[in-house]
Amino acid sequence: MAEHATHDQHAEAHEAHGTRFYWMVGAILAIITTIEVAIFLVKDTIGHELFLAILFILSIAKGAGVVMFFMHLRGDARIFQLVFIVPLTFAVTMCLGFLTIFSNYGGIAG
Amino acid sequence: MRKEARKSTVPLVVLLLSCAAMLSGCTNLPATTLFTYGDHATRILDLLMPVFWMAVGVFVVVQGALVYTVIRFRSKQANAPVPAQIHGNTNIEIMWTIAPAIILLVIAVMTFRTQAANSYQPPEAMKIRAIGHQWWFEFQYDDGTIVTANDLYIPVGQSVQIQLEAADVMHNFWIPKLAGKTYMIPGKTNYLAFKATEAGIFRGFCAEFCGESHGNMHFRVIALDAADFAKWKTNFATTPAAANGTAQVLGLTGDAARGAAIFADAKKQCSSCHIISGTVAKGKIGPNLTYFGNRRTIAAGMLPYSTDNMAKWLQDPTSIKPGNLMGRVIKKGTLKDQEIADLVAYLDGMKFAVNMPAEK
Amino acid sequence: MAIAEHKLTSVSPATASSGSFPWRTWLATVDHKKIGIIYIVSAFVFFMLGGIEAMLMRVQLGAPNNTFLSADVYNQLFTMHATTMIFLMVMPMNVGIGNYVVPLMIGARDMAFPRLNAMSIWLFLGGGLLLYMSFLTGGAPNGGWFAYAPLTQVQYSPTSGMDYWILGLGLTGIASIAGALNFIVTVLNMRAPGMSINRMPLFVWMNLVVSFIIIFAFPTFTVGSIELLFDRQFGGAFFNPAQGGDAMLWQHLFWFFGHPEVYILILPVMGMISEILPVFSRKPIFGYSFVAFSGVGIGFLGFIVWAHHMFGVGMGPMANAFFAAASMVIAIPTGVKIFNWIATMWAGDVRLTTAMLYAIGFISMFIIGGISGITLASPPIDLQQTDSYYVVAHLHYVLFGGSILGLFAGAYYWFPKMTGRMLNERIGKIQFWIMLISFNVTFFPMHIVGTEGMPRRIYTYEAGMGWDLWNFIETVGTFFLAFSILIFIYNVLSSLRNGEVASNDPWDAATLEWTMPSPPPSYNFLHIPIVNSRRPLWDAKYPHAAGDDHHGASSAPSQVRYEYTDEETAGAKDIHMPSLTFSPMILSGGLTIAALGFVYINKDILGLPTRVAALGFILIGIVMVAIAIRGWIVDSRKDSPYLGQHH
């Protein structure tokens, strides 16, 4: 049964990450958070757009780090990616949709 | 045979009902959406008709295919051989995915054209502010210098732009023969532009559930020829003359001057909720009652205007419109019959002549 | 045909047992079949309550200026009618039938999480009872099932009705999400060997899709109703424009859930139809993949059309155009399903059993409901038709003509499996025709009065609008509809006692549930089948008429068993099933009591005593939940192969 093979694959994926790896990921996430706070403190000097852009990229990187490595979504069974990424897409769509609609009456753009 | 007779009842019933519906659609009923006198509603009807006939076509084809299939392939014997096991046909399936898509594309294009026309707000349109209250409509002209309730006067042949607001909960402004619905939303302003093409009196409703007496929240649109409308507006802007005259109601003779005094009496509380221009009555909670005698209806379109109905309302407003604010002050017996007669005489006497068009 | 002619193995009709009713085995059950039955019976009770509410409203509207009901009572009735039919009738009825049938169809012994399943049913019942308690405590919810702000703010709706609504639906919402998670895991992870995704019965497919819709759609409703509760009880103002809130936000949050909810109501029924039509046409479904993927497509598209319920609120022409286009696109996969159903019957051997009549009736009525939906998807036309009786007609053609006729098809189809008795076909057919005709008599004229300008949700109307005759006809139709339901109840009760005994496979069907005795034993399959096609049972019965039905590498026939020797049956005692437990019920009871506390936590009815009592309820509820979780853990240890005592 082909479907059953995936189990063994993702079991192997788990073994691949040693504790050293987790410490490294943790350190990178800590550095990202530090940079975020740092640019927050100097946001008036770098301009609002640049601040937002950097912040979004860093936060997405941080979130992706947690999901991919701490939650092992990377390398785990496909189905987990499906049941997480599909609702995440819906959530982002909803958020952007709502913000767009409410910008018509005094929302983000107003 | 009996079985077949029964089977044919369904399409028969549907057919009969459809015929009845058509006949009924051909009658110019008071609130029908199929006889229109305004550009907004007419454009909608012009869109509905082709869509309706397309829908009828689709209905006949698909329902026909269903009924035909069931009759033709009905099992005729108990031990019929197993039919051919067909699992599908990709070409046919792609075809019947595309066919409805084409019909829908046509409908979408027509829809967007109508929508563009109906959402256009002509800059030259006359601006009227409409405010929904639980459960009546307030109409303001000329930045609030003219205020009326439940009778919306508009000129024929000129676009009007209704600025829609709500004072308490959500309401929905609907004049089936003139324009489609637009919500009145607290904290948000909506605009609806339309033009009446004929003089007449038209029905309007609140179409969004807005609480206990939602079903009792109607209004009338009175479309007057340009000259009549101008005359109405000039007259309405003047202060009503001092009250005099009498009216016969409840078997009593009401005196307008006495009625005016009752209305102004702070203890009776009329003036704390209502406005009558030129008097001490300056309350802003209830409808503005200036030139009440010109009203077409009483209690937000619920009762035709008559002195008897006015008396009925003043005796017990709650019985006519459950939950309304006036009913918290005026209960059965709060006002004596003579007081009611006097008030009726006062309010009924406050009017001027208007060339009223017919109900349409 | 020889095999289909049948051996009557181990028949044990549900009602055959005399003596006292085995309460314990039902209240503490974790068996998906018993839970399914409890769902179905309670949903049917709520169906009758919702029906009575509808009839009272129809009596009021039967004549102009009627005074049978007061405005306030009428508003409570229509709120409760819709809430009941949507949340307490169609949803749980779908869940109930799914609960019973899905594990059987995929060759599983039970749902993935049997105790969670038990929690769902009791929590659903708790929520339903809480909602109906509102009638006894000063007024049912009266803001409509859509609960538009700011009418539902406490100053416009001062009774506790809306608080009951928020918390009652909150409980059923938790039950739905838990149930949906259970279905997702069951369908994905509990399939018999060889039952690959593209061999699953379409009813299973649709349950999977709907479960995903539920877990994606309900959270926004939960957030919306939590915010509404904060508005009413804890000093919020999310939806109160007078204090800086936004009434439109409620509508968006509500319809982001509310439109997918429509598909939650209809898709499982479409799945049932996709099982029933092939069986009674003695053919496979036409275009299995198209039907399955159109369901997935509807599920996805359902999340981007929510604002078509709001064309009149002034979102602007661009937003309206987007939502209109998306709504029209959704008609395409729906149309595909209808064509595929008709093609399934085409060239078949169409046997008009009652279940089949209902399935055909479903298609027929759904066509009408689908077509009237097209005009509503067009914003300009919608502005004339929305909030009028035209919409009432449309939604009843989809939800009654669609969902409920389909549910009756499912009831007649699976009743023998569930009870071991056949429903009377003759009475069933009489019921079908009365129901179909009276349904049309009741709801078709609503298209007309809607077009003639009759607004929705009005408790009375004046004479002379041209609405009187139609409304009278509608009211008469309602009574015949109610009569047809009574016929059904009679049919069920008399068939349970005297009905023909059902064999394993009375309909000559194709899927795995029909390989088992009717009703199936608690462990379902003595031997888990090995599946090699979409119609394992059919292929075993008609090896020469299977057609090109083998999807996947193997073309070996499926290994399904429908007969067992006595020794084999005796071996069933070694099959370990989870033991009875009251913990899920205690947990649900605790949450319900806590919810009741939240209804009154900030109410000034009797001053301090009310608040103290409310707080007491919440504490009792929390203690019960804690006790239940402990008991739950202990019980699951007993069943664990690693921690328990039985191995």
Add this chain to the structure above:
Amino acid sequence: MSATSHAHHDEAGQAPLVGSLGVDSRKLGLWAFIGSETLFFTALITTHLIFYARTKAELTASGMLAHLDPKHFLGINLTSVLAAILLASSLTMVLALAASKAKEWQKFRFWLLATIILGSSFVLGQAYEFSHLYAEGLKLAPQFVYEGETVKSLFGVTFFTMTGFHGLHVTLGVIWLIAVYFKVRKFPASPENPMDVELVGLYWHFVDLVWVGIFTLIYLI
């Protein structure tokens, strides 16, 4: 939660509760639940963003934004510490999981206890933040008081609702962590243990993930 599984999967050598998809049933259920929770928190955050944008627009219109922006309430120092705590707890959590898989139970207990302590500190830190904000004038009410001036705004309502529900999730997570700690101590030999740890870990990381979003969208921007 418990789960039934197929007879043919109960053979020795298989991980517990692995089903036809080759994955653990409870893990699949939990991932789907996390998907659902994603939409729950997105709706709460979206509500907050919509109303904050409105307050900002109104304050900008009246020229008072620089002075009265409700963001002034949110001290970046405390929040940065809270974010660091939650992030650190994610690291200790994943180390606990690794230890449980390696059957190093002493290490496991150490890291899980560290996670529990860090999680509890977050809850305490948030409680401190809430009481602090209340004292300063940001309340669960449709207006806030800043330096003596009352401003009509839903900032307090949306902020406390959103962060309060996050805090509630963290609290439930801590309770779950404690339960797993005791379960593993009582049944150290159970082959289910790594999965029990993995499940609570997934939930815990998700709660951290939500805070990553809230930290950026609410505190920093």
